[in-house]
Amino acid sequence: MKGLYKYLPPFAPDYSGVCSVLFNLNGIVIIHDASGCTGNFTGYDEPRWYGSNAAIFSSGLREIEAVLGDDERLINRIMEAVERMPRNFVALLGSPAPAVIGTDMQALARILKARSGLPVLSFDTTGIKYYDTGASQAYLEIARNFVKPWNGKKQALVNILGAIPLDMGKGKRVRDIGLLLRQCGFSKVYAWGQNAGLKEISQAGAASLNLVVAYSGLAVARYLHEHFATPYMVGIPIGQGSTNQFMRTASSVLGLETPPRTTPYLLPPNTYAQALVIGEQVMAGSIRSFLRLDWGIRKVNVASFFAMDKELWEEGDKFLEEEDDLSSLCQKENYDLIIGDPLYENLLGANQGRFIHFPHVAVSSRLYWDNEPACVSKQLEGLSSKLKTPARRT
Numbered sequence: 001m002k003g004l005y006k007y008l009p010p011f012a013p014d015y016s017g018v019c020s021v022l023f024n025l026n027g028i029v030i031i032h033d034a035s036g037c038t039g040n041f042t043g044y045d046e047p048r049w050y051g052s053n054a055a056i057f058s059s060g061l062r063e064i065e066a067v068l069g070d071d072e073r074l075i076n077r078i079m080e081a082v083e084r085m086p087r088n089f090v091a092l093l094g095s096p097a098p099a100v101i102g103t104d105m106q107a108l109a110r111i112l113k114a115r116s117g118l119p120v121l122s123f124d125t126t127g128i129k130y131y132d133t134g135a136s137q138a139y140l141e142i143a144r145n146f147v148k149p150w151n152g153k154k155q156a157l158v159n160i161l162g163a164i165p166l167d168m169g170k171g172k173r174v175r176d177i178g179l180l181l182r183q184c185g186f187s188k189v190y191a192w193g194q195n196a197g198l199k200e201i202s203q204a205g206a207a208s209l210n211l212v213v214a215y216s217g218l219a220v221a222r223y224l225h226e227h228f229a230t231p232y233m234v235g236i237p238i239g240q241g242s243t244n245q246f247m248r249t250a251s252s253v254l255g256l257e258t259p260p261r262t263t264p265y266l267l268p269p270n271t272y273a274q275a276l277v278i279g280e281q282v283m284a285g286s287i288r289s290f291l292r293l294d295w296g297i298r299k300v301n302v303a304s305f306f307a308m309d310k311e312l313w314e315e316g317d318k319f320l321e322e323e324d325d326l327s328s329l330c331q332k333e334n335y336d337l338i339i340g341d342p343l344y345e346n347l348l349g350a351n352q353g354r355f356i357h358f359p360h361v362a363v364s365s366r367l368y369w370d371n372e373p374a375c376v377s378k379q380l381e382g383l384s385s386k387l388k389t390p391a392r393r394t
Contacts, residue, residue: 003322007346011305012166012362013037014134015093015125016045017216020164021138021193023054025201026088027121028081032059032074032103033095037127044365045131047165055085066101075111082116088198089119089145099126119145131166131362132280132306135216139192143220146198150205150228156254157188157207159224161232162217164193166362167280169372173236176376177213180237184250192217209233209253214282215307234312236286238375241293272353274299274333278326278340279360281308287339287358287375288314297337303329306362323347342368 015031019041022029031038038058042049049056059074078090090112094105109122121141125134139161158181163174171194178189186209190196204210210221210232221232231253237246251257275297277284281304288300302308303318303326320326326347330338336353338344341360348355359368 005323008323008343008363009365012045012131012365013040013125013127014129014131014137015095015123015127016041016362017131017134017136017164017166018091018093018123018125018138019056020046020131020166021135021142021216022091022121023048023052023056023164024194024196025142025198027055027091028078028085028087028089029054029056029091029093030059030078030081031057031093031095032061032098032105034058034061034097037095045166045361047170047361047369055081055087057081061095061097066097069101071103071108075108075115078112079115082118087118089121090116091121091123093123094125094127096127099124099128121145130306132214132216135162135164135166135193135214136219136307139217139220140223142192142201143204143223146202147204147224148202150203152206154208154230155188155203155206156186157190157203158186158209158211158250159196159201159204159207160189160191160194160211160213160217161221162193162212162214162282163191164214164216165369167214167216167283167360168194169361170369172372172374173376174213176374177211177237180243180247180377181211181250184247185254185256186250192220204228205230209250211250212282214280215309217282218309234282235289236283236375237377238286239290239294242286242289243377245293271295272297272336274301274335275337275339276301276303276330276333276335278303278320278338278344279358280304280306280362281312283360285312290375291337301333301335 035058092109105122105124109120113120168174174191174194181189190200205228207230210230212218212221212234213236224230237243275291277287284302291297291300301316303320305320308319318329330348339356339358341363342357343364345355359371361369
């Protein structure tokens with residue numbers, strides 16, 4: 001049956017991507033739902049929720065309100081929250097129920113803006129699309145509403161775009177990237193979706209460079225390039241080879257030079273003929289570069305259930321619409337090495353080569369988000385020894 005999912009859980013939805021981007025920006029975020037969608041985000045899609053003070057609420061939509069179209073109750077409840085908790089903005093998100101009944105989120109936003117005097121962001125999320133779509137929309141809305149005009153000299157500032165935990169984990173990877181960027185000469189490193197607040201985001205036009213670490217950051221990087229002529233890099237420095245390239249390119253933006261680090265180690269020839277990386281496109285592409293530059297594996301394909309950009313696409317890459325697409329791909333290509341979230345392993349068949357676990361929070365949620373492998377600026381944790389002593393097929 002086309003589209004049937006037997007092994008994989010539902011992936012993080014679009015409203016979770018929006019909430020993750022807005023999490024640290026001191027706003028009031030309301031998911032218009034009957035509480036289940038909000039609980040899904042706070043309980044399963046956001047590692048930072050535990051111990052946080054983020055103002056993320058459910059509208060508590062009830063059947064009678066949906067039937068009668070009673071939006072005034074929702075508006076009154078939001079205004080009560082605004083009066084009790086002074087915040088920077090209000091964000092109103094959709095879910096499956098308001099999508100079905102045709103709630104006009106933009107009209108509600110206009111009413112709330114007029115009554116509250118605050119910026120009000122509206123998102124026609126449905127819970128049907130995936131988190132990367134929602135996060136991409138949220139980054140764009142933040143840039144359009146809060147980045148200030150800039151006509152002065154560019155600063156030694158870099159924005160990291162796409163750094164939400166659903167892609168980048170609990171924060172260690174982002175901190176490691178920040179350390180590398182400071183070694184390249186950048187005195188200010190602002191990770192949107194992590195350590196950057198609205199004050200830092202408002203200065204984005206002064207940046208000399210934007211770094212995209214996930215698909216969700218591509219659209220806003222292109223927006224900032226169009227409006228502020230800010231160049232952007234795409235990718236995560238994994239392994240020595242990629243780190244050398246990353247630091248040379250980033251330093252050159254500031255007119256500096258960074259000496260290369262140690263020479264990458266290469267596997268003996270023909271250790272692995274071909275590999276597959278399953279995951280978010282930018283992270284998977286960065287692992288591909290690691291396998292090529294540090295290990296000499298030439299044929300590496302990327303496959304993803306999430307959005308894929310044409311600029312990052314290579315021949316042999318595959319967009320996956322359903323579980324059977326992944327199973328069929330692996331049976332056809334017979335890969336020696338596969339890297340991806342542990343939940344993908346059940347789909348690969350018995351005749352595949354070595355499978356390396358690389359958890360993706362948007363896929364496996366709380367099951368593995370504490371098992372985040374270190375990967376920035378070094379060889380993938382636990383991968384080196386496994387690659388050197390592979391289990392060959394017979």
